[in-house]
Amino acid sequence: MPQNKQLLLDNRPxxxxxxxxxxxxxxxxxxxxxxxxxxxxxxLSLDPYMRGRMNDAKSYAAxxxxxxxxxxxxxxxxxxxxSAKYQPGDxxxxxxxxxxxxxxxVEQPGALRKVDTTHVPLSHYLGAVGMPGVTAWYGxxxxxxxxxxxxxxxxxxxxxxxxxxxxxxKARGCRVVGIAGGADxxxxxxxxxxxxxCIDYKQHGDIKSMSGALKQACxxxxxxxxxxxxxxxxxxxxxxxxAFSRIALCGMIAxxxxxxxxxxYPQMLLTNRMRLQGFIVSEHMEIWPEALKxxxxxxxxxxxxxxxxxxxxxxxxxxxxxxLLKGRNFGKQLVKLI
Amino acid sequence: MPQNKQLLLDNRPxxxxxxxxxxxxxxxxxxxxxxxxxxxxxxLSLDPYMRGRMNDAKSYAAxxxxxxxxxxxxxxxxxxxxSAKYQPGDxxxxxxxxxxxxxxxVEQPGALRKVDTTHVPLSHYLGAVGMPGVTAWYGxxxxxxxxxxxxxxxxxxxxxxxxxxxxxxKARGCRVVGIAGGADxxxxxxxxxxxxxCIDYKQHGDIKSMSGALKQACxxxxxxxxxxxxxxxxxxxxxxxxAFSRIALCGMIAxxxxxxxxxxYPQMLLTNRMRLQGFIVSEHMEIWPEALKxxxxxxxxxxxxxxxxxxxxxxxxxxxxxxLLKGRNFGKQLVKLI
Numbered sequence: 001m002p003q004n005k006q007l008l009l010d011n012r013p014x015x016x017x018x019x020x021x022x023x024x025x026x027x028x029x030x031x032x033x034x035x036x037x038x039x040x041x042x043x044l045s046l047d048p049y050m051r052g053r054m055n056d057a058k059s060y061a062a063x064x065x066x067x068x069x070x071x072x073x074x075x076x077x078x079x080x081x082x083s084a085k086y087q088p089g090d091x092x093x094x095x096x097x098x099x100x101x102x103x104x105x106v107e108q109p110g111a112l113r114k115v116d117t118t119h120v121p122l123s124h125y126l127g128a129v130g131m132p133g134v135t136a137w138y139g140x141x142x143x144x145x146x147x148x149x150x151x152x153x154x155x156x157x158x159x160x161x162x163x164x165x166x167x168x169x170k171a172r173g174c175r176v177v178g179i180a181g182g183a184d185x186x187x188x189x190x191x192x193x194x195x196x197x198c199i200d201y202k203q204h205g206d207i208k209s210m211s212g213a214l215k216q217a218c219x220x221x222x223x224x225x226x227x228x229x230x231x232x233x234x235x236x237x238x239x240x241x242x243a244f245s246r247i248a249l250c251g252m253i254a255x256x257x258x259x260x261x262x263x264x265y266p267q268m269l270l271t272n273r274m275r276l277q278g279f280i281v282s283e284h285m286e287i288w289p290e291a292l293k294x295x296x297x298x299x300x301x302x303x304x305x306x307x308x309x310x311x312x313x314x315x316x317x318x319x320x321x322x323x324l325l326k327g328r329n330f331g332k333q334l335v336k337l338i
Numbered sequence: 339m340p341q342n343k344q345l346l347l348d349n350r351p352x353x354x355x356x357x358x359x360x361x362x363x364x365x366x367x368x369x370x371x372x373x374x375x376x377x378x379x380x381x382l383s384l385d386p387y388m389r390g391r392m393n394d395a396k397s398y399a400a401x402x403x404x405x406x407x408x409x410x411x412x413x414x415x416x417x418x419x420x421s422a423k424y425q426p427g428d429x430x431x432x433x434x435x436x437x438x439x440x441x442x443x444v445e446q447p448g449a450l451r452k453v454d455t456t457h458v459p460l461s462h463y464l465g466a467v468g469m470p471g472v473t474a475w476y477g478x479x480x481x482x483x484x485x486x487x488x489x490x491x492x493x494x495x496x497x498x499x500x501x502x503x504x505x506x507x508k509a510r511g512c513r514v515v516g517i518a519g520g521a522d523x524x525x526x527x528x529x530x531x532x533x534x535x536c537i538d539y540k541q542h543g544d545i546k547s548m549s550g551a552l553k554q555a556c557x558x559x560x561x562x563x564x565x566x567x568x569x570x571x572x573x574x575x576x577x578x579x580x581a582f583s584r585i586a587l588c589g590m591i592a593x594x595x596x597x598x599x600x601x602x603y604p605q606m607l608l609t610n611r612m613r614l615q616g617f618i619v620s621e622h623m624e625i626w627p628e629a630l631k632x633x634x635x636x637x638x639x640x641x642x643x644x645x646x647x648x649x650x651x652x653x654x655x656x657x658x659x660x661x662l663l664k665g666r667n668f669g670k671q672l673v674k675l676i
Contacts, residue, residue, distance in 0.1 A: 230604065252605045262600040266568065267590045270616035278608035 307331030
């Protein structure tokens with residue numbers, strides 16, 4: 001059995017997360033029992049939601065337990081199988097966590113899924129054709145419910161969720177405006193992802209400036225907004241939302257370290273008769289097949305060209321994760337293990 | 339033709355509204371033309387939404403024009419008619435504004451409606467069986483969508499909207515908790531209106547204290563909240579909302595004078611996958627008949643006993659209105675004109 005490097009949550013962050021919250025250990029992978037397969041992880045997924053689970057706070061998911069392998073999505077290859085359903089060489093997506101190998105009970109619902117890498121590279125099943133893509137799909141289709149010709153906006157537009165959101169929204173005939181940090185990300189958002197405009201929030205340090213930029217990019221106002229960030233960006237967007245507009249609240253990275261992120265103008269929700277809805281995509285498994293089908297077609301046809309930031313080796317995961325929380329990644333953040 | 343005392347909006351408030359924003363004038367009522375009736379107003383309705391319309395701000399309704407009669411709901415009696423549809427003596431509800439008489443074009447949709455005062459006193463058509471009651475109905479039925487056994491909460495619980503909300507929610511088998519200002523209002527809310535509990539927000543000056551009182555009154559958390567106030571009360575309630583709970587945002591009295599009323603914990607909307615929706619009931623005319631029918635039955639059968647604060651004479655309207663904004667009214671605020 002191979003040696004398995006693993007990253008554990010060693011202690012909980014006090015304010016900002018740091019590398020010292022994690023601990024690298026090496027263990028033996030256990031021998032397989034009937035119904036189990038051994039998966040070699042090719043990529044780990046790093047996602048902002050993981051920061052929330054590092055806190056010992058009441059939330060939608062139980063906190064990440066201390067002293068255990070950090071939980072997270074993985075793609076890899078079956079190398080040994082004691083199940084008739086999987087053969088060595090099968091490419092699979094699962095929830096193997098921050099480690100190099102995992103032993104999976106294949107009968108556990110949702111534990112493992114075979115994927116086809118003919119038209120979609122394996123890593124994309126952690127991004128555009130995985131949880132982040134489906135997240136964008138749910139927020140867009142089920143909450144924003146856009147009509148052709150409407151203006152939609154999304155924060156963290158160059159990331160895994162934002163980029164999928166853009167492609168899905170363009171496919172529905174909408175004007176799509178992104179918000180991202182830095183000129184290079186904004187250029188990618190418009191030139192590669194096909195957004196109609198992108199605003200560099202780093203050029204707009206206060207609400208008035210940000211709101212002015214939004215007015216220019218959204219001359220007809222904003223009909224739907226997909227929120228990943230919170231704080232100042234949300235405040236500025238709220239000032240540009242139209243009557244009967246909608247907000248899909250997916251993430252509030254701005255508040256993950258525990259600092260307050262008040263919403264400055266909640267009265268706009270009333271004045272504009274808006275609807276705001278928070279969601280997590282894992283509670284809507286019924287829409288995954290439809291969403292994954294559309295996302296796979298968008299990637300397979302080249303209409304969605306997701307970008308990836310790839311860190312090498314499991315030892316790099318903590319720093320890559322902390323960088324992600326600070327927006328240092330460019331596209332989907334992955335850790336490559338082989 | 340009778341002399342008609344009228345209150346005009348003379349100038350817009352700078353911060354708090356004051357009596358000097360209004361101006362009393364006397365005019366002649368014009369002679370009737372075909373299709374018109376002359377209505378003698380018995381009661382004027384005073385409602386918090388009027389404060390918002392006194393500002394010259396972009397909002398769902400056009401601002402109240404300067405130099406014109408303050409707009410608002412009225413009930414009264416037809417005293418002269420040049421329409422076959424109305425006879426002198428008919429009791430009617432309309433939108434006659436802050437004046438003693440009005441001339442109404444009866445063919446204008448929604449301008450006038452005949453009402454039956456056999457089981458429901460005329461004044462209640464401005465409250466429980468009028469716009470405030472229908473507002474409660476819409477927020478409860480169409481936004482909160484409660485199930486029997488759930489816990490619902492409402493601010494300004496002793497008011498026209500809150501009291502109707504309580505009766506409608508009890509009729510659906512819910513636990514209903516009110517929030518009101520002062521021991522006498524709270525006693526009325528529980529003893530007369532049949533709420534399960536009522537919290538006196540004046541006894542709780544900070545979020546922690548208010549949230550603690552809510553925890554005690556709502557041991558199973560809050561599944562639906564109907565918001566009339568905003569600010570600290572909303573913040574405290576947000577900390578007690580359950581997963582998949584809903585907020586119907588009807589008013590934010592706390593912010594009507596233009597001061598900021600930030601929402602302190604918008605991240606709870608995400609953590610608890612909440613839905614928040616702002617609305618104004620005049621945009622949902624299709625539900626009025628069904629809502630008015632239920633509300634009329636609740637009042638007729640004595641299950642909803644709305645309380646009224648009645649000021650006497652049109653000259654008293656400005657002070658009564660300013661008192662309403664400060665919560666000095668007790669139940670529906672009216673001005674009696676005869």
